[in-house]
Amino acid sequence: MTAKAGARVVTITSGKGGVGKTTTTANLGIALARLGKKVVVMDADIGLRNLDIVMGLENRIVYDLVDVIEGRCQLRQAMIKHKQFPELYLIPAAQTRDKTAISPSDMVSITDKLRPEFDFIIIDCPAGIERGFRNAIAAADEVLIVTNPEVSAVRDADRIIGLLEANNKGPGKLILNRMKGDMVKKGEMLSPDDVTDILSIKLIGIVPEDENVIPASNSGVPVALNENSKAGIAFRNIARRLCGEEVPLMPVQDTSGGFLQRLSRLFGGN
Amino acid sequence: MQEQHVNIKGIKDGLLVSLSPTEEWLLITNELGTRIDGQSAFFSGARVTVDVGNRPVPKHELSTLKALLERRGMTLWAVLSDSSTTLDAAQALDLRTSTANLIPGREDTDGSEFNPEEGGTPGVMVRRTLRSGRTVHSTGHVIVYGDVNPGAEIIAAGDVIVWGKLRGNVHAGANGDESAVVCALDMTPNQLRIAGHITVSPPGKRRQPRPETATVRDNQIIVEAWQY
Structure with a gap:
């Protein structure tokens, strides 16, 4: 891959659905904007539009990605400015169309138009390995693969990494989402080592399971804006690592119960 | 158990097909065809060396065998035999009759030369x-x-x-x-x-x-x- 000037195009993908691609896209967009970066987040999940909801911008949509490609509006008109960060924009997907409404070359030409003005273009990839996936990775300079610590998600991530390598986009970096420290300790969940042992790619972040995430997504205020949320901190750390900062990975913590409960387990020989 | 009339094995650069020297020619060529058709995807494109032992195979029979293999996307590359009739027929069809590297022990019967090159398999x-x-x-x-x-x-x-x-x-x-x-x-x-x-x-x-x-x-x- 020859690096193009301007923004870095980062695609967030996973293979399997429901592992947290859209949540990750929204939070990395917010976290990078907090670091003062100029960011566009783009929803490539044509037909199953979600990113706008998670970012709290659903009611501002006038034009979408397909309108831009089919010439019904200017690119600028489809870019929705975030309420809090004036240099964070969303390009929403069309809800009434499907993946065939855009092509990989459309994605390349749109990102090329955006590159000179921004630092990051983050693309939210749809689940699956078909047309939508190919659209979403066509323009990518780098790819982040989101997975959960469970066998089926890791299997799909492995397939995705193989496809990325075949398209000269690989191997990408890994985000391990929804990690539960207590379950790993009990041997009920794959540990980060188990996952990287199979996927053998670089881990760029571990996001702990956090009950703040779902209400945050529902209310359109991603957890990256919540100073106390563990997941929010993890996403902000990933953004810093993307910017080249050395931030050590947070150890996988036992998230269940309070201090006393952990103390009693410590002495209970568990 | 009945002895196999047709033996197929992989050798360097292709397949070695050994045909029983005694059994009816028509029967063993038919059997060969059936065996290949059962695994056609595997055999397609292969270069074949046929070992007929001491059976005399006239030219027309050999060219039938060649055609049988070609119809299945394979090429007859060499024929191994102790019979001069077979060797003449093979030469007339422009086929090789010696594959010293392929089958150790079959050539060099006088043992005067030892080929140090290990053939291996592909x-x-x-x-x-x-x-x-x-x-x-x-x-x-x-x-x-x-x-x-x-x-x-x-x-x-x-x-x-x-x-x-x-x-x-x-x-x-x-x-x-x-x-x-x-x-x-x-x-x-x-x-x-x-x-x-x-x-x-x-x-x-x-x-x-x-x-x-x-x-x-x-x-x-x-x-x-x-x-x-």
Whole structure:
């Protein structure tokens, strides 16, 4: 891959659905904007539009990605400015169309138009390995693969990494989402080592399971804006690592119960 | 058990087909055709050396055999025989009649020359990790320098050697060769087959991984530590 000037195009993908691609896209967009970066987040999940909801911008949509490609509006008109960060924009997907409404070359030409003005273009990839996936990775300079610590998600991530390598986009970096420290300790969940042992790619972040995430997504205020949320901190750390900062990975913590409960387990020989 | 009139095995650069020197010619060529048709995908494109022993095969019979192979996408490359009739016929058809490198022991009957070159057998070398969804098919052996992840699949007529972790599906001796072996540095395949035998890895966490080999013995697949 020859690096193009301007923004870095980062695609967030996973293979399997429901592992947290859209949540990750929204939070990395917010976290990078907090670091003062100029960011566009783009929803490539044509037909199953979600990113706008998670970012709290659903009611501002006038034009979408397909309108831009089919010439019904200017690119600028489809870019929705975030309420809090004036240099964070969303390009929403069309809800009434499907993946065939855009092509990989459309994605390349749109990102090329955006590159000179921004630092990051983050693309939210749809689940699956078909047309939508190919659209979403066509323009990518780098790819982040989101997975959960469970066998089926890791299997799909492995397939995705193989496809990325075949398209000269690989191997990408890994985000391990929804990690539960207590379950790993009990041997009920794959540990980060188990996952990287199979996927053998670089881990760029571990996001702990956090009950703040779902209400945050529902209310359109991603957890990256919540100073106390563990997941929010993890996403902000990933953004810093993307910017080249050395931030050590947070150890996988036992998230269940309070201090006393952990103390009693410590002495209970568990 | 009835003796086979047609024997097919892989040799350097192709296939060696040994035909019984005594059985009815029409019968064994028919049998050869049936055998190839049963595995046509595997044999297609192969270069064939035919060994007819001391049977005299006239030119018209040899050209029928040549046509039979060509119809199936294979080429008759060489003919081995002790009969001068056969050798003359082969030369008339512009076929090679000596393959010194291919079959040690058959040529050089006087033993005066020893060819130090080890012939070996062909295979496919894969220098990367096979991830979920990737497959490798080979009419020879398969060697992977890397891991074979769950969801990846290797099917080989010969042996399978994995210099890494074997966790996917593997089928060695896929043409029925029970002498095929599977070796890996960490042998925890999802499913392992040799010829017509099949096994799965025992459940549960493994101790320290170690190099192991799988072979067929007494009609079952035995996996044991690699002895060195």
